[in-house]
Amino acid sequence: MTEAVDLLINARWVVPVDDAESVLEHHAVAVCDGRIHAVLPQHEARTSISARRTVELRDHVLIPGLVNAHTHAAMALLRGIADDLPLMRWLQEAIWPAESRHVSDAFVRDGTLLAAAEMLRGGVTTCNEMYFFPDAAAQAFERMGMRAVLGVTVIDFPTPYAADADDYLRKGLEARDRWRGHPLFEFSIAPHAPYTVSDASLERVASLAAELDCTIHMHVHETAHEVEESLARHGVRPLARLASLGLLGPGFLGVHVVHVDDHDIALLAHHGCSIAHCPTSNMKLASGIAPIAAMHEAGLRIGLGTDGSASNNRLDLFEEMRQAALLAKVAGGDASVLPARSALRMATRDAAEAIGLGGRIGTIEPGKLADLCAVDLGGADMQPCYDPVSHLVYVAGRQQVSHVWVGGEARVEGGVLQLHLDNSELIATASLWQTRIES
Template sequence: MSQKTEIDLIVSASWVIPVVPRNCVLENYSVAIDQERIVAIEPSGELHKSYQPKQHLNLEGHAIIPGLINAHGHAAMSLMRGYADDKPLMEWLEQHIWPAEQKWVSEQFIIDGVQLAMAEMIATGTTCFSDMYFYPEHTAAEANKAGMRAQVNFPVLDFPTMWASGPDEYISKGLQLAEDYACEPRINIGFGPHAPYTVADEPLQKIAEFAKAKQAPVQIHLHETAYEVSAAIESTGRRPSQRLHDLGVLSERTQCVHMTQVDDEDIVLLQQSGAHVVHCPESNLKLASGLCPTEKLIQAGINVCLGTDGAASNNDLDLFAEMRSAALIGKITANDAAAIDAMTALEMATINGAKAMAIDTLVGSIEVNKQADLVAIDLSGIEHQPMYAPISQLVYTQVGHKVSHVWVNGELLFKNGQHQTLDIESLRIKAIEWQQKLKAR
């Protein structure tokens, strides 16, 4: 009898949904994990013949999926959840959000807000998030401390803010941050030019050059509203996407957020450049920004992933909810009930996000040798019966609150509904304190 290999953990579940290959549902399977990586995926009765785990977790009635990837947000804005609801975009920004940020955003605001956001994201199955906000050094530090995976995009704008005086300082501080985290495998630093209408040609060209040299991601709000596009055409004679293309900003490293206003010329530019689209369905709905034509983009071979945007315009960070909204909106915009099916929506929240961030060799699916970023969802409740199609249940029913376990790099961040790396009671107190400050205005 051959000797068994000692490993850290075996997780057994009623269903393992690896995402790659697509539409695959493995019934009564187990995932073996050792030293942060997935080492085997086999029927539950088979793994114990080859492996001796230090721990075996049997999650009957659960589904195991890859960790969800929130490809766009402003984590610290969780402290502004519900602060200024039901306002048009520019009124919301100019009269409410920007004045509040000017008054209240500080290093401590970022620390507390990011922790609050991570608590919500972890509890609803997100293991990796992309962020674009002020004091990115604190976002990176808090994500690293909590054990999450993150792409932290440092902001770049033409005008001064509490973090920097102008484009040169934004970029200089951001490049230093990238150096500081060069050896942290879970944290990647990217460029975050806010939008074409807030960043001039010269800094955008610099960003394009630096990003190419350093193979760094670039994330930018793009074609968020019809007004943005029409105003750009009036002032420059070009659609914003064409301007970015001409400046060299669009590439396979570029993540275009929102893209609710898309024509055939935009699609050609996205195809040629290899740029990705980050769809934020619920934020776009709430701010009446428009509807991203996701089915048309996907049929054109463009990678589309999902983001929540910030909690100030959503108001939650639950990617399961975004999956459902993305699927339903995708059908109505395509006028086709078969468009953006459940599997496609799940891909948008997992492997497609990993592709956009260029980490798909590490995460985004459950495959041998990939990092063990996993989520367990309890589907044993009566509201999930009968179980014809687990993937459909994950997308079309409300399951974010059913997450029971979350692992990143094989480290358990959420166990039986309890956080393992965040102090929730302390966060609750801090959130109330910030509410009282902002409410007083």
């Protein structure tokens, strides 16, 4: 007797990102009601599974959907407006002025649509978002059928979205209430950075995060200047300040975390914190190279993020996997540091756990949501292939992504978005905003 399922995917390789670092050849993944029902050899599936639809991926590797541990999706509309500047000049001279003139519900909705399309085509099924107007972002992600953790952004200074920290929290929590229970969304509290949020506001963030049982998502120790400023203003390094205010814990996700010493790393490990590593953004802004090898050795959980398109300028986790692996090797003078399997895990399982969704996504195993990505390794430029995981990190790119599923629903097939949204609409929208921003 056969079991009925909605979808059966037969792949040349299945990489579940499990503890054994398995690479399963000629295996199938059965999907039912949006979840992974079984992972089994194809010859067994032929006799035990009856599927409403079967997808044959003869030259492909099937992996968990990639998880972008940190981004600002709507900033896709600011891609390239402020290149080749260090962080504080980039923020103060270009980004914050542009945002003060243009950020709105419409800006966030349109920018997030553009970003979600880019991420889905590149195999990203979930992102951890930090920006203004979370209602508008949720509307865009819902239209695209993409999973997201939406940040309740907190800053002490006014923007077109809110007047002060209390206003940010009030509006963000109202958005959280409106979208509560939606199958695609969770919320975090996202104070921007130690240098833009006061002690009083941070204490309120810590209290709310504990009360609501949600993650805290925050830039920290991104530049040497940030650390120096904290020592001058507060007498302690930023992470020590956050610890004294009650923010550090298993639900804390520190973004960038570049300029840290052994004590900082030990403090993060002691509190069970997670890291969102954004190697390309760190390089482009000349912020530095995060000591990933030391963090791994300390037992920290590290996910990969892209940051926003204004500082990357791509939302491409294949690029981040490659950059993370190569940077770690050259920084440590050790070619064995951060092997391909570790880089893939940082873009899937570790990132999912870091943003609080490890129980639902990030691996291919029965019971998890069927967020999946297929990568075509059949092209001549992919040959020969001795190790598909090595190819994912060092050879393939997002252009090899052929299929993407979110909760078992096709979002990309044959490299084409399966949504009522085409390139012409996205290009027209981006062009309209470019004209406004340049005027």
